[in-house]
Amino acid sequence: MKKRLFTFLSLLLVIASLSACVGKDTSSTESKESKNTSEENIDPLGSFSEPVEISIGRGIDPNYKFDGEDTPENNVYTRWLEDQYNIVTKHEWEATAGEDYEQKVSLSIASNDIPDAMVVNETQLKQMIKAGQLADLTDVYDKYGAERLKDIYDSNPGLLDNVTYDGKLYALPETTLPSAPLTWIRQDWLDELGLEAPKTLEDLEKIAQAFIDNKMGGENTLGIVGTSQGGALSSTFLTSGDHFLNFSSLFFANNAYPGIWVKDKDGKAVYGSTTPETKKTLEMMREWYAKGILDQEMALRKSAQEVLVSGKAGIFFGPWWSPYNLEDSIKNDPKANWRPYAGPTDSSGKINSNETTGSTYIVVSKDYEHPEAVIKMTNIHVSEKDASYEEVVADKQMTSQEIPLFMVMGHGDQLEYAVTSTQKHLAGELKLEDIDKVNYGFAYDLAEHVKNVKKEPYDDYNIQYWDRAGDEAFFTHLYAHLNGGSAFINADINYVRSIATAKTKTMELKWNNLKKLEDETFLKIIMGNAPISDFDKFVEKWNEQGGEQITKEVNELK
Amino acid sequence: MLLPGIIWLFFFNLLPMYGILMAFKDFNPGIGLWKSEWIGLENFKYMFELDDSKQIFRNTIVIALLKMIGNLVVPLVFALMLNEVKNRFFTRSVQTIVYLPHFLSWVIIAGIMLDMFSISGPVNQLLTAIGIKPIMFFADAGIFPALVVGSDIWKEFGFAAIIYFAALTSISPELYEAAAIDGASQFRRLISITLPSILPVAVLLGTLSMGNILNAGFDQIFNLYNPLVYSTGDIIDTWVYRAGLIDMQYGLATAVGLLKSIVGFILIAFSYGLAYRFANYRIF
Numbered sequence: 001m002k003k004r005l006f007t008f009l010s011l012l013l014v015i016a017s018l019s020a021c022v023g024k025d026t027s028s029t030e031s032k033e034s035k036n037t038s039e040e041n042i043d044p045l046g047s048f049s050e051p052v053e054i055s056i057g058r059g060i061d062p063n064y065k066f067d068g069e070d071t072p073e074n075n076v077y078t079r080w081l082e083d084q085y086n087i088v089t090k091h092e093w094e095a096t097a098g099e100d101y102e103q104k105v106s107l108s109i110a111s112n113d114i115p116d117a118m119v120v121n122e123t124q125l126k127q128m129i130k131a132g133q134l135a136d137l138t139d140v141y142d143k144y145g146a147e148r149l150k151d152i153y154d155s156n157p158g159l160l161d162n163v164t165y166d167g168k169l170y171a172l173p174e175t176t177l178p179s180a181p182l183t184w185i186r187q188d189w190l191d192e193l194g195l196e197a198p199k200t201l202e203d204l205e206k207i208a209q210a211f212i213d214n215k216m217g218g219e220n221t222l223g224i225v226g227t228s229q230g231g232a233l234s235s236t237f238l239t240s241g242d243h244f245l246n247f248s249s250l251f252f253a254n255n256a257y258p259g260i261w262v263k264d265k266d267g268k269a270v271y272g273s274t275t276p277e278t279k280k281t282l283e284m285m286r287e288w289y290a291k292g293i294l295d296q297e298m299a300l301r302k303s304a305q306e307v308l309v310s311g312k313a314g315i316f317f318g319p320w321w322s323p324y325n326l327e328d329s330i331k332n333d334p335k336a337n338w339r340p341y342a343g344p345t346d347s348s349g350k351i352n353s354n355e356t357t358g359s360t361y362i363v364v365s366k367d368y369e370h371p372e373a374v375i376k377m378t379n380i381h382v383s384e385k386d387a388s389y390e391e392v393v394a395d396k397q398m399t400s401q402e403i404p405l406f407m408v409m410g411h412g413d414q415l416e417y418a419v420t421s422t423q424k425h426l427a428g429e430l431k432l433e434d435i436d437k438v439n440y441g442f443a444y445d446l447a448e449h450v451k452n453v454k455k456e457p458y459d460d461y462n463i464q465y466w467d468r469a470g471d472e473a474f475f476t477h478l479y480a481h482l483n484g485g486s487a488f489i490n491a492d493i494n495y496v497r498s499i500a501t502a503k504t505k506t507m508e509l510k511w512n513n514l515k516k517l518e519d520e521t522f523l524k525i526i527m528g529n530a531p532i533s534d535f536d537k538f539v540e541k542w543n544e545q546g547g548e549q550i551t552k553e554v555n556e557l558k
Numbered sequence: 559m560l561l562p563g564i565i566w567l568f569f570f571n572l573l574p575m576y577g578i579l580m581a582f583k584d585f586n587p588g589i590g591l592w593k594s595e596w597i598g599l600e601n602f603k604y605m606f607e608l609d610d611s612k613q614i615f616r617n618t619i620v621i622a623l624l625k626m627i628g629n630l631v632v633p634l635v636f637a638l639m640l641n642e643v644k645n646r647f648f649t650r651s652v653q654t655i656v657y658l659p660h661f662l663s664w665v666i667i668a669g670i671m672l673d674m675f676s677i678s679g680p681v682n683q684l685l686t687a688i689g690i691k692p693i694m695f696f697a698d699a700g701i702f703p704a705l706v707v708g709s710d711i712w713k714e715f716g717f718a719a720i721i722y723f724a725a726l727t728s729i730s731p732e733l734y735e736a737a738a739i740d741g742a743s744q745f746r747r748l749i750s751i752t753l754p755s756i757l758p759v760a761v762l763l764g765t766l767s768m769g770n771i772l773n774a775g776f777d778q779i780f781n782l783y784n785p786l787v788y789s790t791g792d793i794i795d796t797w798v799y800r801a802g803l804i805d806m807q808y809g810l811a812t813a814v815g816l817l818k819s820i821v822g823f824i825l826i827a828f829s830y831g832l833a834y835r836f837a838n839y840r841i842f
Contacts, residue, residue, distance in 0.1 A: 106803050112587040127806050131588030220678050229784055296677050300696055300784055512805040513608060520785050527697055529786060545607075 044146035044379050048086035052373045055092040056404055057108060057118040059101030064401045077402040080392045085380065087373055089404045092116075099230060109133065116368040117405060120171075122238055125163070125361045126503065129170050135364040135371045136168040144372045146379035148439075155411050162502065163361060171361035172378055174407035177415050179319045180353035180493050181243035181252070182340040182484065186314035187462060189216045201253050201284070201344045204315070208293045211314045222313040223293040228304040233522055234258045236515075237498035239359050242319060245304045247285065249317040252352040253344040254281040258522075260354050260498035261554050269499045269554040271547065273518050274539045282535060285526045299523050311336065320415070320484035327476050330463065337463040340484050342491030355495045362405050374405065382409045385441065396473050397445065411439065418443035419485040422450050422478070426458040446481060449474040454482070461486070504553040510546035517542060581813040601813040610797060611814065618793040618818075621703055621774040626767050628711040629718055634760055636715055637722035638752060642744065653723070656716030668781030671709060672696060702787040706779060721763065725756040761836050768829035772822045794818045 060072045070076065073091045081087045092115035095104040105124055108114045114133055128134050153160050156175045163171040183198060189211055190197065198204040208223035215221050227233055227246050234248040236259030243249075251258055256277035264270040272278060288294045295307070307313050309328040318325075320340065329336050342351050362378065364371045381403060385393075400406035411417075417440050424430035425447040437444040452471035461483040468475045503511060521538040524530035543551075576591070581601055583594040605611050636656075643649050659667070675681050675695035682692040695701050729752065737747050776795040783791045794814060802811030833839040 103803055106806060110587050110803070110806070110808060112590070123806060128588075131586050133588045296694070297697075299786065300672075300676075300694075302672070509604065509807070509810075512801065512807065513610065516610075516785075516788070520788055523785055527694070527786065529697065529699065541609075545609075 042143055044144050044149075044376065045383060047084060048373070051082070051086045051088050052370045053088045053090055054117060054368070054370065054373050054377075055090045055115045057105060057115040058091050058094050058404065059097035059119070060094050061097050061401055064399075066401070067396075070402075072401060075402045076393050076396070077398050078404060080389060081377070081380070081404075083392075084386075084388050085376065087377060114365050117362060117364045117374045119360050119405060119407060120363050121361070122359055122502070125171055125363060126508075128363060129165060133366060134170045135366045135368060136170065137172070137364060137371060137375070138164075138167070138169040140372045140375050141169055141172075144375040144379070146383060148383050149375075149379050149409075152382060152409055152411060171363045172374075172407070174360045175409050175412075176356050177408060177410060178412070178488075179243060179356045180342075180351075180488065180491070180495075181246075181249045181317045181319060182322075182342055182487055182491075183249060183344060184316050184318055184322055184338050184340050186211075186216070187337040187339040188335050189314045192216070197339075197341050199343055199345055201250070204344050205288065205293055208288075208315055209291070212292060216314055217312040220312060222295045222307060223315065224288075225295045225304050225307050225313040225316045226298045228301040229299065231299070231304065232259075233519070233526075235354065235356065237261060237354075237501055238503070242356075243353075244318045244322060244325070245316055247317065248354070249344060250285060251278065251281045252354070253346050254278075254284065255346050255352065256281045257352075257354055257496055257498075258518075260496070261500045262496060263499065269551060269557075271542075271551060271554075273522075274542060274547070279532070279535045282522060282525045283532050286528060286532060289526050290528060294526070299527070320488035321480050323480040323484055324476055330468070334468075335463070338483070339462070340487040342487060342493065350494045351491060352494045352496060355497045360407055362407060377405055378407075378409070381406070397477060414440065414443075415481075415485055416489045418446055419481050419489055422447045422481060423459070423486065426450060426454060446474070446478055450478055450482075453478055500554045500557055504550055504557070506546055506549045506553055510550070514542055514545060514547055514550075517545070578812065578816055580808055581816045583809060585808040585812075597809070601809040602817075604810060605813050605817070610792075613789065614792050614794050614797045614814075617703075617790055618772055618774045618795075621706055621779075621791075621793060622771045624703065624707040625710050625774065626764070626771065628707055629714055629767070630760065630764050632711050632715045633718035634722055634756075637719040637726060637756075638748065640719075641723075641726050641752070642748070653716070653719070657720065658716070659713045660717035662713070664775075664777040664781050667709065667713060668778070671705070671782065675705070696782070696784065697786045699787045699790040702783070702791045706775070706782065706791065709782075710775060710778060718763075721759060722756055725759045726752065729755045762833060762839055765829045765833040765836065766839075768832070769822070769826035771825050772818050 058072055066072075066075055072094060073089065078089050081089065093104060093108075095101040102121065102124075105118060105120055108118075109124060109127055109131065112131070112133065114128075120128065152175060159173050159175060160169060163169060163173055183204065185197065185207070190207070193210050193214060193216075195207055195210060196203070198207055204224070211217070212221050212223055225245065232239070232246055234246055234251050235243050254277050256275060257272035258278045258281075260272050261269050262272050262275075264275075285294060289296070289298075295301075295304070295313070298304070301307070304316075305325055308316060308326065309332060311329065311333050316322075322340070323338065326336075326338055329338070345351050362374060364374050368374075417436070421430060421435050421440070421443050425432060425435070430447075432444070432447055435444045435447055449471050453467050453475045455465045455467055457465065461479075466475070466479065517538065521530065521534055525532055525534055579591055580594075582596060582598060583591065584597045585591060586594045640649050640652060673679055677692050677694060681695070686692055693701070695705060733751050734747055737751060742750065772794065774793045774795070776793070776799070779791055779793055779796050780799070783796065795818075798811045798815045798818075801807045801814070
């Protein structure tokens with residue numbers, strides 16, 4: 001018996017080692033071949049002469065409805081990529097976008113089994129660079145990067161430097177459109193109660209109280225809705241890309257900047273979460289929570305957005321693009337008139353915000369033979385779509401669900417241009433042909449469709465002057481741009497930048513623990529599970545457990 | 559006959575032991591575990607510096623102990639009580655109904671529980687109806703362990719009772735008949751016949767569950783908890799999951815997991831000794 005077991009095991013070993021050899025052999029010959037072909041063809045937007053396959057790890061939205069039989073792996077866009085450019089996208093794995101996706105990526109990294117390309121976050125990028133799993137994109141970016149792609153990165157200085165180590169470019173970062181949290185309010189409720197739009201924190205508190213007292217959203221009307229389970233209270237310097245449904249606005253209105261590194265009065269770096277201003281805001285939020293102004297189940301809800309959809313609440317904080325997530329709310333209640341207001345303001349009347357940084361990256365495995373395919377896909381993504389695209393995709397606007405390796409990419413002034421050109425077109429001041437279609441293709445699309453959904457008066461964005469059915473595919477885009485985007489670009493926002501935008505050495509090991517300490521303490525203080533004096537204990541502990549050392553390191557960064 | 563077991567043990571239990579090395583290394587997935595740099599006991603040092611480690615060990619033991627006691631006592635009492643009911647149709651249907659939750663996954667039960675105990679859920683509606691202020695059950699670190707233990711017992715007691723039912727049926731009816739003739743009351747028969755007869759089974763189950771003491775139930779807690787209840791609800795497994803997979807602190811997570819294994823091993827050896835002594839239970 002023993003002997004047989006031994007033979008069986010050794011047989012297994014032999015098979016395993018054999019297959020490993022075979023794998024190595026094929027890959028080395030293939031990479032030689034690919035080198036030969038790549039030297040022949042250096043048109044950034046040209047088609048590959050032979051089909052090039054790329055396997056990606058993909059985050060998908062299970063609620064997204066594709067047309068007909070289409071899937072995330074095989075849809076209008078991927079078929080067009082294949083027909084037009086000979087790029088065949090295959091999915092190594094799929095995971096639900098969000099937490100599930102992040103886990104799957106982390107698992108891939110830890111087991112060193114990564115797809116040819118995928119979209120990762122900052123921590124994951126660092127880990128992959130450290131592990132030597134990534135392809136050096138310097139040469140292929142130089143050679144294959146289309147002019148427009150390079151333009152975009154040049155217009156966002158420092159972006160590529162952040163992902164260059166020892167002179168090697170390891171990733172393509174997303175570009176961030178400027179963003180700041182706005183206060184979104186149900187205007188129809190305000191009008192019904194005869195209230196004015198809020199400017200200060202006091203106004204906001206009164207409005208929330210009025211909504212609750214008058215049961216505007218039914219028996220259990222909620223005040224200000226915010227973060228759900230796993231959600232952050234405020235945006236941080238590591239993941240600051242979005243302000244959607246968190247409480248950043250309340251902090252900013254108190255001149256507090258939790259989660260980012262700011263200068264104190266002596267010009268030294270200090271962590272925003274440990275400042276007296278943050279304590280003051282927490283004290284205020286604690287009061288608001290006790291009064292019922294803040295959602296009683298904040299931090300416990302599976303999805304805070306659900307509350308908005310069901311019409312139970314009339315106030316939340318979110319960036320200009322929030323209407324993309326309000327579609328169902330409007331569908332359920334066509335009268336739901338969500339309007340954005342810049343603010344609340346601080347005591348001196350200023351509107352503050354931290355400046356967002358990009359937080360997702362396209363990375364390419366070092367074992368992938370055609371890194372240029374990824375550059376090309378990005379070229380195609382940012383370039384004006386060619387005629388074949390119009391033919392295949394027609395009027396539908398592609399989203400992150402159809403486009404593999406989707407990231408936000410654009411000139412810094414893209415939003416402003418899109419909003420103003422659409423407004424001018426509506427007012428009859430700008431002809432469609434005069435819109436810069438080459439550089440701002442989407443702005444052209446918006447202007448082209450705007451008259452289908454926007455009713456007169458053209459400069460009034462209240463919901464009754466929209467015709468959702470007129471062009472459903474474009475309604476949300478236009479509604480977000482005109483309603484949210486115009487409020488945002490017209491606001492005079494005082495931006496505060498974080499001194500550090502990446503992890504320092506001590507942070508690598510100790511940041512997670514510190515962040516956990518912070519999240520836990522802050523939530524407990526707000527929800528009344530801990531006294532406000534715990535804040536001072538938190539600051540002490542925070543410094544003890546590595547914060548002091550990290551602050552020193554951040555000060556050296558300057 | 560032993561062969562399949564050995565193969566299974568080798569591939570699923572012995573081979574992965576190699577991964578323990580990660581606790582002593584600065585693991586770099588790109589170059590593999592073996593080539594990663596040795597860092598000695600650094601991870602262990604940091605682990606003992608963290609407030610978390612004391613907390614998660616304490617939480618794990620408290621929750622597991624409570625579960626152990628509850629899962630021992632409740633099914634036993636339930637089986638004894640149901641055994642006294644003479645309507646067979648009734649006992650059968652009750653048995654079937656109470657063991658059903660065992661087959662539901664924690665994902666489902668947790669979803670139901672979160673809704674039930676939410677601020678506008680049925681439980682709080684009941685409380686307000688009798689004039690008590692609504693309670694945020696899942697935001698209260700004091701209540702959380704009770705919810706965890708309670709729901710675990712609710713889910714498992716019906717299934718655990720099956721063993722007791724089996725033990726109960728093996729008691730010779732002659733004993734009861736003789737006792738009845740001698741004039742023993744129903745309660746007397748319970749104390750003097752039923753209990754002593756199934757006590758060995760209870761002792762055996764109790765000692766065996768001791769080896770499991772550090773497994774306080776990952777699935778369950780993972781689906782129920784949130785940052786507000788970390789202080790009493792975060793257990794070793796959930797912490798290791800977060801540190802290892804979410805935060806990518808592989809070495810640290812492995813070190814904590816390893817410590818759990820060592821303590822678990824000691825407990826298993828200990829409980830085996832107990833089972834051997836008191837219930838005459840042996841493997842070898």
